[in-house]
Amino acid sequence: MSNPFFKNHGPILVSDIYKLINIEIGNVKKDVELNDIKDLNSSNNSDITFFHSNKYAEFAKNTKASFCITTESLKKVLPTLCIPIVVENVLVSVSKITSMFYPDAINDDFDDSAININETNFKNKVNYGKNVLIGKNVSIGANCKIGHNTIIEKNVSVGDDCSIGSNTIIRNSLISNNVKILDNCVVGKHGFGFFPNKNKNLRYPHIGIVIIEENCEIGCGSTIDRGSMSNTVIGKNTYLDNQIHIAHNVKIGKNSIIAGQVGIAGSSIIGSNVRIGGQAGISGHISVGNNVEIGGGSGVIKNIPDNTKVMGYPAKNIREFLRDNK
């Protein structure tokens, strides 16, 4: 995953990792340094990886990582050069280790580095309103407008010819040319991702970002969360109406049209040329094909193939829906 924004605080000593997750290091060499935590496939021998489900066995067999967080029953799949670290809950340990490499990706406290745009170099370049704040690591293209009270927090790139409304907050986002984000939006905050835990839940880091491709429009009062391990993407020329919620890791294709108050839960993938009616909801980890029409108020709880019209809760073929509801 491309990750332009979250600083990797590695390398980290392997002994510090064992200590963090309360595992005895035994006779493992303590002073080995690890550069990053990556998935099984993209790790190399200076990385740590994780393996929590048998469906990734093929990747596990061939991983190049030196260390792997895994379980007692899965560890035998790993190659001999990869040292297994056996834990009870792989994902919780991965969350803790990722937080060690990327400590800035856990909390989304307000950006206290943000200063008034008057005190930045953007003051001569951008058409801006009163009380506009700009964080660190922000770039803004030519011919942009930023409305009153809007906060461009840290780690945001805005293309040319963009118009950001008033009272909007953006962080950790790549925004292409000619994008409009209307008033009262929140873009790029962490998603609703954590491990439930009696008395005190454990938040996991969100090292993904939000990518909004060119010519998109985002309606008033919408929220678009950034990804956890991948990115949240709004494809070229896709229009979102007001009060829409796009959860972490969601990917939407090009030329799609999404009406008011729609919600798309985490990690779902929506195709191109898709039309979604008002108040429809898409469950998490769902795949919606290209050229799909989803009627207003629908609840989509399974994958929808290309070129299909669906409606209902749960959503079914629209002819079936209309026949059943005559």
Add this chain to the structure above:
Amino acid sequence: MSNPFFKNHGPILVSDIYKLINIEIGNVKKDVELNDIKDLNSSNNSDITFFHSNKYAEFAKNTKASFCITTESLKKVLPTLCIPIVVENVLVSVSKITSMFYPDAINDDFDDSAININETNFKNKVNYGKNVLIGKNVSIGANCKIGHNTIIEKNVSVGDDCSIGSNTIIRNSLISNNVKILDNCVVGKHGFGFFPNKNKNLRYPHIGIVIIEENCEIGCGSTIDRGSMSNTVIGKNTYLDNQIHIAHNVKIGKNSIIAGQVGIAGSSIIGSNVRIGGQAGISGHISVGNNVEIGGGSGVIKNIPDNTKVMGYPAKNIREFLRDNK
């Protein structure tokens, strides 16, 4: 339609209109000036009109307009004094021409004319919070309150005894006496109206406004879009709860009560004394009668007659709904 707010940039030369929509002017007189674009019925001989569906044939036969955007198959209906301009997509051409007459009605970029209320004459008249901004062409009645960070953008009239909350944005709206608009609302922005187009959608102008009649209340986080060719209207003493979305051209009658998170899609008409439960959705171009009760969570996809109670998705008579779901 009354249109107090959008400046008509006419008259416009007929030759400029032909050029805008890429039509050969042929032997039409180039220097004729047109004052406005209006519907078939209200045009006079200094206007251009449009005719895109046979259901308006009676109006078309009698239009007084000098020019009419229409199609090859419809043009024969027009009177001889009205010159047809034949195009492939009537509404796209109308959108372009309307944008030429009313260029301010397409984009809703932030109002960069807005200044701090301290610098206006309202400073001695209104009870206002910190960082309140006021745009051009704004009037505010007696005994009004405007909360912190609220932006009354251009073209807003507020009556007497109104209370506007904090972090709220209003433009292009007529607000009557004794109206409350709570925090974090956006009122009067353009609706979700555009012609879908590969790679770059084409927004059409919204020359309508929002009218909120007296004694209304609008809950926190609500959005009310202004009309495109007509107005969006909230009738006297109608109360909206939090997080409600009212789309463009919607009209709601008097004494209606609409609970949280309801959405009403474009151009629907809701009667008086209507009660709508939380999270219900009303499709676009629907008519809901007077004294109607719509249960929470309902999805209304067809017209509802007066004095009816409905519930369900799709909404049906409530007795039927309860019987089917025992």
Add this chain to the structure above:
Amino acid sequence: MSNPFFKNHGPILVSDIYKLINIEIGNVKKDVELNDIKDLNSSNNSDITFFHSNKYAEFAKNTKASFCITTESLKKVLPTLCIPIVVENVLVSVSKITSMFYPDAINDDFDDSAININETNFKNKVNYGKNVLIGKNVSIGANCKIGHNTIIEKNVSVGDDCSIGSNTIIRNSLISNNVKILDNCVVGKHGFGFFPNKNKNLRYPHIGIVIIEENCEIGCGSTIDRGSMSNTVIGKNTYLDNQIHIAHNVKIGKNSIIAGQVGIAGSSIIGSNVRIGGQAGISGHISVGNNVEIGGGSGVIKNIPDNTKVMGYPAKNIREFLRDNK
């Protein structure tokens, strides 16, 4: 009910109460002073109470209040020391009298007492953004963050280690330690409670508050209304996603997880360890048990017992839902 925030403007002369609700005082002693309005059970002989439904007859028989707003048919139940005041609509009269004791609890106009945090003692104690405003009667614990443009209006207590986002508005709330409230929220405003009335509805006072227990998280763009006669409570370690609406008097238990765009209507009670999927709606005055799972998009219109999984609209046992929708 504990009520730390709304100032009781009593004692009030009994003659002023008769006058307020347009009842002839007759030979009742005019100069008796009443301290408060309370329910039948907790009143003492310096209070006025109310009795509007036969289901409270046992309490009515034993009330210690000196006066009671009631109806012609119910008044005979009262003890002889309690003077009945017979009205047509008990709740409307109660609303008027409560408003007389607690005039600050009716309107939620912006807090014009709020001043910039720079001008308060919090400036050396809190990590805060630009343009943060603080009202009267606010306390903030150690190690707290408050984002840009956020308004802590009057009557708010914030615990230690809390993080409040930007553009958020809070009033009349008790917030425990280690709570996160993200951006663009509105917490503690009055609920959607009023008596419908031709031409001009009558708002009743909301003398309840919002209580958010420790370790909770409230997502962006959410609204949590304070209670009318009781409190709105979010239990310890409960997490709310974005764009959620919690109505007045709702109580949610501990360790519950509520996904995006859920709405919970007034006075419903949700247990602990409850999971509610995105866009689900819970009707008012509903009781949802502990360890309940409610599927996304569900509409809950009746009580749900402990340890149940439900889905659908109306919500039913999830096995039944899946069987009916194969």
